Amino acid sequence: DTAVSQTPKYLVTQMGNDKSIKCEQNLGHDTMYWYKQDSKKFLKIMFSYNNKELIINETVPNRFSPKSPDKAHLNLHINSLELGDSAVYFCASSQVGELNEQFFGPGTRLTVL
Amino acid sequence: EDQVTQSPEALRLQEGESSSLNCSYTVSGLRGLFWYRQDPGKGPEFLFTLYSAGEEKEKERLKATLTKKESFLHITAPKPEDSATYLCAVQHNFNKFYFGSGTKLNVKP
Numbered sequence: 001d002t003a004v005s006q007t008p009k010y011l012v013t014q015m016g017n018d019k020s021i022k023c024e025q026n027l028g029h030d031t032m033y034w035y036k037q038d039s040k041k042f043l044k045i046m047f048s049y050n051n052k053e054l055i056i057n058e059t060v061p062n063r064f065s066p067k068s069p070d071k072a073h074l075n076l077h078i079n080s081l082e083l084g085d086s087a088v089y090f091c092a093s094s095q096v097g098e099l100n101e102q103f104f105g106p107g108t109r110l111t112v113l
Numbered sequence: 114e115d116q117v118t119q120s121p122e123a124l125r126l127q128e129g130e131s132s133s134l135n136c137s138y139t140v141s142g143l144r145g146l147f148w149y150r151q152d153p154g155k156g157p158e159f160l161f162t163l164y165s166a167g168e169e170k171e172k173e174r175l176k177a178t179l180t181k182k183e184s185f186l187h188i189t190a191p192k193p194e195d196s197a198t199y200l201c202a203v204q205h206n207f208n209k210f211y212f213g214s215g216t217k218l219n220v221k222p
Contacts, residue, residue: 004156035212041198043157043212056209090156100204101147104156 003027006091006105013081014113021076021108023091031055032074033102034066035090043090049074050096078110086112116140117203119213126220129190134216136201137183144204146184148177151198151215160186160199191220 004025013019025032033056034046047066048056054066063079074091088109092102117138126132138146145164149157161170163179170177174195176187186199198215205211 033210041200041215043200043202045210048209092156100145101159101162102157102210103159104149106156107154 004093004103004105006108010109012111017081018079021089023074025072025093029093030096031094033092034076037088081112083112117211117213119201119216123217126191128220128222131189134186134199136213138203140203140205140211146179147202148186149200151200157200193220193222196220
């Protein structure tokens with residue numbers, strides 16, 4: 001009965017590789033997000049999707065491409081991985097409306113060697 | 114520039130020793146301020162939403178308050194299980210959130 005799930009939990013890969021992280025929510029929410037949490041614990045929004053439509057795209061290298069096949073899924077594909085991409089990536093979802101609290105997944109720790 | 118600053122970065126308390134965490138923001142057009150708790154190796158967990166200055170919310174040993182420029186998370190008689198990183202986030206517009214870097218709380222028995 002996990003609300004927001006992500007796979008994989010850990011991802012270790014070499015520089016230059018391409019990898020994907022998957023996210024699914026079973027809360028019936030309309031909006032999903034990707035965040036990057038760096039070593040200083042700052043959570044920075046990368047993308048936001050509402051009903052499969054991209055509505056926020058922060059200053060993120062175009063090596064990062066989100067894909068939302070339906071409103072319950074938001075995947076993150078990363079091309080040509082770099083050392084600086086190492087971080088914890090969190091998926092989150094929220095409902096549209098006044099109660100915008102976000103529900104976060106457990107995170108994916110990406111290590112680029 | 115829109116910004117959210119939390120202080121202190123880290124806080125060590127003895128069990129039962131009450132204290133407050135601060136979240137100050139310079140985000141225009143505030144729609145809401147959120148507090149989250151994050152345990153090591155896990156995603157943030159929602160605690161409170163505050164919408165307007167003067168508002169207060171309580172949950173067990175935690176109480177969150179909001180003014181026009183800052184929010185406080187008061188912890189009364191904390192227990193070791195309250196140890197975590199507490200994150201503050203400000204909602205700017207429809208779906209844009211700015212997070213602070215958190216306060217890492219350690220409560221010693």
